[in-house]
Amino acid sequence: MKALKDSVRHTKEVRFSELPAEGARRHSDSRLPAPRNAVEETSDLYGVQNWGSEYFDVNLAGEVVVKFEATRETPVPLIDIIEQLRQRGVSTPVVLRFPQILDYQIKKLVGAFRSAMQEFAYRRDYIPVYPIKVNQKKEVVQAVLGFGERYNLGLEVGSKAELMIALALTRRRESPIICNGVKDDAYLRLALMGKQLGKTVFVVLESLFELRLLLELSKRLKIRPLIGLRLKLSARGSGKWEKSSGDLSKFGFTTPDLLRCLQLLHQERLIDCLHLLHFHIGSQVTDIKRIKYAVKEAARTYAKLRKLCPNLDYLDVGGGLGLDYDGSRTASESSVNYSVQEYANDIIYSIKEVCDNENVHEPIVITENGRMIAGPHAVLVFNVVNELALTNGPIRVDNIESKPQVIQEMYDLYTGINGKNYREYYHDVLEQRDEMFSLFNLGYLSLEDRGLGQELFWGVCERALKYAKMAKHMPEEFEDVERLLSRKFICNFSVFQSIPDAWAIDQLFPILPIHRLNEIPDRKGYLADLTCDSDGKVDNFIDLRDIKESLELHALNGKPYYLGVFFTGAYQDVMGDYHNLFGHVHDVLVVADGKGSCHITKIIPGHRIEGVLRVFGYEREEMVAEFRQRVAEGVAREGLKPEWGNSLVREYEAALGSYTYLALD
Numbered sequence: 001m002k003a004l005k006d007s008v009r010h011t012k013e014v015r016f017s018e019l020p021a022e023g024a025r026r027h028s029d030s031r032l033p034a035p036r037n038a039v040e041e042t043s044d045l046y047g048v049q050n051w052g053s054e055y056f057d058v059n060l061a062g063e064v065v066v067k068f069e070a071t072r073e074t075p076v077p078l079i080d081i082i083e084q085l086r087q088r089g090v091s092t093p094v095v096l097r098f099p100q101i102l103d104y105q106i107k108k109l110v111g112a113f114r115s116a117m118q119e120f121a122y123r124r125d126y127i128p129v130y131p132i133k134v135n136q137k138k139e140v141v142q143a144v145l146g147f148g149e150r151y152n153l154g155l156e157v158g159s160k161a162e163l164m165i166a167l168a169l170t171r172r173r174e175s176p177i178i179c180n181g182v183k184d185d186a187y188l189r190l191a192l193m194g195k196q197l198g199k200t201v202f203v204v205l206e207s208l209f210e211l212r213l214l215l216e217l218s219k220r221l222k223i224r225p226l227i228g229l230r231l232k233l234s235a236r237g238s239g240k241w242e243k244s245s246g247d248l249s250k251f252g253f254t255t256p257d258l259l260r261c262l263q264l265l266h267q268e269r270l271i272d273c274l275h276l277l278h279f280h281i282g283s284q285v286t287d288i289k290r291i292k293y294a295v296k297e298a299a300r301t302y303a304k305l306r307k308l309c310p311n312l313d314y315l316d317v318g319g320g321l322g323l324d325y326d327g328s329r330t331a332s333e334s335s336v337n338y339s340v341q342e343y344a345n346d347i348i349y350s351i352k353e354v355c356d357n358e359n360v361h362e363p364i365v366i367t368e369n370g371r372m373i374a375g376p377h378a379v380l381v382f383n384v385v386n387e388l389a390l391t392n393g394p395i396r397v398d399n400i401e402s403k404p405q406v407i408q409e410m411y412d413l414y415t416g417i418n419g420k421n422y423r424e425y426y427h428d429v430l431e432q433r434d435e436m437f438s439l440f441n442l443g444y445l446s447l448e449d450r451g452l453g454q455e456l457f458w459g460v461c462e463r464a465l466k467y468a469k470m471a472k473h474m475p476e477e478f479e480d481v482e483r484l485l486s487r488k489f490i491c492n493f494s495v496f497q498s499i500p501d502a503w504a505i506d507q508l509f510p511i512l513p514i515h516r517l518n519e520i521p522d523r524k525g526y527l528a529d530l531t532c533d534s535d536g537k538v539d540n541f542i543d544l545r546d547i548k549e550s551l552e553l554h555a556l557n558g559k560p561y562y563l564g565v566f567f568t569g570a571y572q573d574v575m576g577d578y579h580n581l582f583g584h585v586h587d588v589l590v591v592a593d594g595k596g597s598c599h600i601t602k603i604i605p606g607h608r609i610e611g612v613l614r615v616f617g618y619e620r621e622e623m624v625a626e627f628r629q630r631v632a633e634g635v636a637r638e639g640l641k642p643e644w645g646n647s648l649v650r651e652y653e654a655a656l657g658s659y660t661y662l663a664l665d
């Protein structure tokens with residue numbers, strides 16, 4: 001946080017225009033239903049009030065605003081931030097990061113546990129731990145540590161590299177460092193040295209093999225470790241990660257191994273080094289029941305072990321607290337059927353109940369919630385570059401009698417289709433199209449005929465779809481037609497770099513235009529990114545009851561049109577890759593000062609072309625030298641002017657310093 005505050009001081013003050021503070025949907029208390037305006041209608045369409053209520057809303061000007069305590073007076077339109085960035089030469093795609101949202105999420109989590117502990121007369125502490133793999137960006141980790149300091153927030157790490165961040169950045173000795181993941185000698189040495197420095201570093205063992213390594217090392221270094229054991233529970237998560245939990249999970253001790261482990265610890269007189277039990281049933285657990293079962297099982301194990309292990313004092317219940325991406329509050333994959341308070345209540349109540357029943361002292365509770373803390377604080381914004389559609393209004397054909405028979409028949413279908421015959425005509429046009437392609441391949445049709453035939457085919461499809469949609473139940477075959485005719489919005493970003501989970505695991509995020517929401521969007525389509533791959537697209541969108549295959553969007557009007565992808569702060573920032581060499585996007589920190597102003601406190605530039613080239617082993621100097629050589633060869637061969645060749649090299653050099661995304665907004 002210190003870094004944040006420093007940069008606030010050093011950055012030029014930016015005041016965002018003070019637009020109406022009222023949320024669009026907060027109409028007066030009058031009994032009469034208020035007339036719906038366009039802003040209400042569009043924010044309903046994108047479900048803003050369902051998923052965004054805490055941090056995002058739409059103002060009367062139809063712009064998405066960010067709002068939290070420090071901006072309550074004047075919620076800040078995201079489009080204003082984008083405009084400010086443009087003036088500073090920072091173009092989209094860009095990630096807008098609101099570190100204060102991290103603070104609110106941490107407060108909410110800790111608040112929920114504190115009130116649960118009060119309610120159930122729980123006599124021990126709660127400590128939040130942030131799993132660093134969820135977002136390892138320095139700005140994020142520093143902000144989380146800064147905001148969490150007053151709660152002794154710690155870090156969970158799963159590798160040597162992550163542990164090295166934790167050892168350097170955690171300041172309080174009370175802040176735990178939980179070492180998970182598969183470990184080698186070097187990993188364990190780092191952890192033991194941290195312990196020796198007086199830090200609370202728990203080595204959470206996953207197997208007997210690791211235990212043996214640790215025992216040997218601690219003997220050699222004469223450092224008594226703080227040992228944690230990861231349990232393999234029979235309870236399973238729910239949602240996308242269900243399969244990696246329960247007996248199938250990669251990590252953790254089964255009960256027989258747990259007993260062997262205790263035996264070994266006894267033998268080595270290290271049983272008093274066992275301090276913590278840990279489990280993790282997966283991320284985005286959608287159903288609260290699963291969490292309850294898992295906690296009960298782990299608490300029971302804790303209580304039994306506590307009687308044998310005098311220093312066992314911590315129960316770490318892992319992560320899994322999900323976010324309501326679609327706002328439906330259900331156990332569907334993109335949602336959760338519980339609140340943060342319910343989550344805390346169920347954990348505390350279950351542990352308390354088991355401990356009372358077993359007559360043992362309650363443990364200090366640790367959670368490792370990453371998605372919940374980091375998810376909401378970041379928004380990806382990109383511009384729409386172009387819009388592609390197969391059909392473009394009515395088709396006019398002059399001189400239809402002069403066209404080949406097959407084209408004439410398609411034209412008849414196109415003009416004659418109606419609400420009664422549309423299915424039949426649709427089937428007919430499928431046949432005619434095949435016929436047309438055969439004739440073309442045999443050389444009987446011109447390229448013009450083929451072009452007209454295709455247009456007529458899509459035209460018939462479009463009209464048939466219109467009638468199909470008017471029917472009570474749309475016949476299933478028209479779902480394909482709808483997909484075929486779906487518009488494609490070409491967007492200036494890479495799914496693989498910026499929202500990899502949309503591709504890898506079909507995760508849904510709230511996506512919508514961040515402005516123009518005072519106009520009803522009049523078209524629908526899916527989003528195609530800049531990568532060549534046919535997978536580089538987003539064609540699943542949140543919906544309260546279902547998943548939408550296309551998104552309602554506005555027609556491009558010659559001005560930049562920006563879409564926002566919300567809740568991208570967990571996992572997305574750090575799991576992306578360089579498909580087609582699209583690099584990291586610009587990263588911008590925005591902080592509100594509580595007086596109605598927002599400040600861009602830091603701009604971390606995204607990759608330049610030379611940056612991504614270097615990732616793959618191409619050094620700038622080498623590339624320029626090689627290119628200069630090619631230019632010299634070309635100039636000599638084609639008899640070009642040497643000055644022209646030089647300017648070409650200069651342009652190449654300049655391009656190496658440019659952003660990897662399109663400069664088209």
Ligand SMILES: *Cc1c(COP(=O)(O)O)cnc(C)c1O
Pocket residue numbers: 131133134156180280282283284318319320321368369370371372570
């Ligand atoms: C990934 C992971 C977490 C974080 O889970 P979230 O669902 O993001 O809170 C916590 N603990 C462990 C061991 C993990 O592997």
